[in-house]
Amino acid sequence: MSPRERRAAEPGSDTFPTRPYDLLKEFTIALVVVAVLTAGLAALFSSPDEKPITLASWAAAAPNDFTATAVAELGGTSTTAQYGPPYNHTPGAGQKIGPVGLQRAGGVRIPVDTAEDFVLRPLRQAPEPPDVTAALAAWTAAPADRQQAWTSAYTDALGKAPDGDPAQVAPGDYGPVPELTGRLLTLAQAGGLDGQLLAQGGFYQTDYTHPTLFLADGSYLADQATAQHLAGDQWGMMNETGNYPGQAWLWLYTFWYQIDPFKTSTNADALIWALMAVLSLALVLVPFIPGVRSIPRWTRVYRLIWRDHYRGQP
Numbered sequence: 153m154s155p156r157e158r159r160a161a162e163p164g165s166d167t168f169p170t171r172p173y174d175l176l177k178e179f180t181i182a183l184v185v186v187a188v189l190t191a192g193l194a195a196l197f198s199s200p201d202e203k204p205i206t207l208a209s210w211a212a213a214a215p216n217d218f219t220a221t222a223v224a225e226l227g228g229t230s231t232t233a234q235y236g237p238p239y240n241h242t243p244g245a246g247q248k249i250g251p252v253g254l255q256r257a258g259g260v261r262i263p264v265d266t267a268e269d270f271v272l273r274p275l276r277q278a279p280e281p282p283d284v285t286a287a288l289a290a291w292t293a294a295p296a297d298r299q300q301a302w303t304s305a306y307t308d309a310l311g312k313a314p315d316g317d318p319a320q321v322a323p324g325d326y327g328p329v330p331e332l333t334g335r336l337l338t339l340a341q342a343g344g345l346d347g348q349l350l351a352q353g354g355f356y357q358t359d360y361t362h363p364t365l366f367l368a369d370g371s372y373l374a375d376q377a378t379a380q381h382l383a384g385d386q387w388g389m390m391n392e393t394g395n396y397p398g399q400a401w402l403w404l405y406t407f408w409y410q411i412d413p414f415k416t417s418t419n420a421d422a423l424i425w426a427l428m429a430v431l432s433l434a435l436v437l438v439p440f441i442p443g444v445r446s447i448p449r450w451t452r453v454y455r456l457i458w459r460d461h462y463r464g465q466p
Contacts, residue, residue, distance in 0.1 A: 200380070205373060206343075206363070207366065210367060211337055211340035211341045211345075214370070214372045215341070216317055217372050219310065219316075219334070220310050220370070222270070222271055223310065223333055226267045226271045227302075227303025228300075229307070230266055232369050236255055237258055237259055237260050237261075239260065239262055239365075247418070254422050262361060264361075264362070266365075270366050271332060272288065272332075273348075274348035275339070277348060283331055287332050290328040291327070291328050298327070299327075301327075302326050302329045309321045318334065350363060384409050404428075405428055
């Protein structure tokens with residue numbers, strides 16, 4: 153049969169059954185269903201759009217915690233001050249894998265002097281009343297052991313005061329520490345400290361290292377995380393609007409922090425990093441590992457995946 157005869161023998165489109173079809177109706181129904189599902193799922197499973205926590209909001213919401221943290225930064229007893237590389241050369245600090253000190257291998261790449269960077273320099277750069285200027289001079293002139301005695305005594309006094317309120321601290325020899333931390337609190341509540349710690353001398357100010365470290369040294373940030381079920385022992389995750397990357401893919405990484413021996417180890421970060429590196433390498437090498445690469449063939453899982461194809465095979 154020639155092509156022309158074949159085309160002539162084919163039935164025409166008018167021989168097939170037809171039915172009316174309202175495209176606008178179908179589009180409207182699909183739009184409404186998708187909109188309702190989107191709104192419902194967003195209400196059930198979306199993350200809250202929380203406002204960013206700043207030094208100003210912290211100082212306004214928890215001034216006593218801010219003051220206690222400022223004293224720790226001034227005395228060099230905060231987490232950041234004793235963290236070691238990449239922020240400082242604290243002896244013995246840093247996580248290891250066996251004898252290999254990973255933090256020390258990287259060195260101090262982001263030098264942070266908590267007393268100078270978080271407290272003293274912001275106070276010097278802001279217009280200060282005479283009593284704060286005198287307090288700065290007294291602090292600078294004092295030897296290191298005297299400075300430590302002042303901050304240690306004031307820290308103990310804050311711990312004994314009702315709710316850690318600086319206004320209810322018992323009288324004692326605290327040197328210029330109350331004046332310095334009190335003025336820093338005022339500066340933070342006015343919003344000036346955020347700008348002071350963010351300013352790095354460049355045109356674009358995008359390095360939030362200093363404000364973030366200061367926030368993390370206090371308990372306010374941790375309390376907010378716990379309230380949102382984001383603490384390490386709560387298994388929480390939040391894909392906050394504007395943040396990246398989405399945290400859902402980190403579930404396997406965070407899983408190890410919940411079990412022994414990692415959850416009680418001081419080297420948990422280094423150990424979990426090494427474990428995830430080994431697991432990632434093993435995943436990449438699956439096609440080349442004898443035995444492992446044959447598991448799909450042994451389990452015949454492929455017949456389940458392509459069951460429609462194999463259902464018709466003898």
